[in-house]
Amino acid sequence: MNTSVVAPLKVKKQKEGLDRLTDIEKAVLTHYLITDEDVYRQDALTIIDQYFNNSSAEERHEVYGVNQTDLFIKDSFPFHGPERGEESFTFIDLFAGIGGFRMAMQAHGGRCTFSSEWDKYAQQTYYANYGEVPFGDITKESVKQYIPLKFDLLCGGFPCQPFSIAGVSKKNSLGRSHGFADEKQGNLFFHIAEILDRHRPKAFFLENVKNLVSHDKGKTFKVIKETIAELGYSFDSRVIDGKYFVPQHRERTLMVGFDKEVYGERVSFDFDRVNLPEANHEVISILEPEPQAKYTLSDKLWNYLQDYAKKHKEKGNGFGFGLVNLNGITRTMSARYYKDGAEILIPQLTGSPRRLTPRECCALQGYPIYPINTTDPVKSFRIPVSDVQAYRQFGNSVVMPLIRAVGKQIAEALTTQ
Structure with a gap:
């Protein structure tokens, strides 16, 4: 049978095995099997003992492979990334969507050690491509507890709606608040800030809509920059159009920062070094x-x-x-x-x-x-x-090749420090 047909069949079998688990059990187990990070090990082995050791040998083979030393058929998934110990750097993928940041940073030798995405359908797409079910709501401590203590880079395209022109217009018409005053979405940036403060990665790489820069007469962006500065990170940003990489006009605000305790007070990110090809796509x-x-x-x-x-x-x-x-x-x-x-x-x-x-x-x-x-x-x-x-x-989604192009410069900084 054609390998392009076999692999999705394996994924289907593996997913059928996972469907007996709760959402957080799916995330814990697949993160352990993909990343082999210690933070998942104890809970993952408990899940395996509880749910799968009583299964038939045929079931175990179909769901996780031949034996417990090779539980996951990683090659069933097209973009599973480098193995532990073979990576150039590690990163986490917040507000992961369908994995644009993950695919981009894996291309530069990065190994993803944690992912989070609340939408159940996006989780399905993420799993089908990376072999990992993302954790859910990143605002919950029950999810944050699984973030590995140490990683090099925090990535995230935090939700756009509170800061987008369309989102602001819609919320105003409904008499609702927006920006940081939005109780459900606007405060998600502060969860990013909390994770930066708690784990102190070397760098962060964030993406949002173009309008983030001008929202609320620049006050929103000012709060973001000041919050980052208080944490001891540099902050550089630029609005870049995806048209340099794909045949689509898609301007997005990209933000990059480095830990000054690691890189020094004068560290900055030079967006001029990002290679933007000729915008001749059709x-x-x-x-x-x-x-x-x-x-x-x-x-x-x-x-x-x-x-x-x-x-x-x-x-x-x-x-x-x-x-x-x-x-x-x-x-x-x-x-x-x-x-x-x-x-x-x-x-x-x-x-x-x-x-x-x-x-x-x-x-x-x-x-x-x-x-x-x-x-x-x-x-x-x-x-x-x-x-x-x-x-x-x-x-x-992000324009993945744009994230990859900016990510190349970030990866170089991470791997030369």
């Missing part, structure tokens, strides 16, 4: 030749979008659909793309335009997916969720 390069008919907009929806755009144009507003020039780049893909695909519509020779397929969205964010942008069917991103969830996940 949408046509990531399109599938024969997308399914279900991705074509219905005549009713297409007519509605045209009428909606016309109405707002007459009012002087800029709202409307985005019909893509195939030799150009797209607008920014959002998490709402699943609703109507309006911001990125692909023209067709006849009839209505169509949405991007989830596989095209994957490529648009720079993830390798066979055969669109990689010739390797084994190292190809897996999409185990519904189209709706996939659109949400890719709409929330």
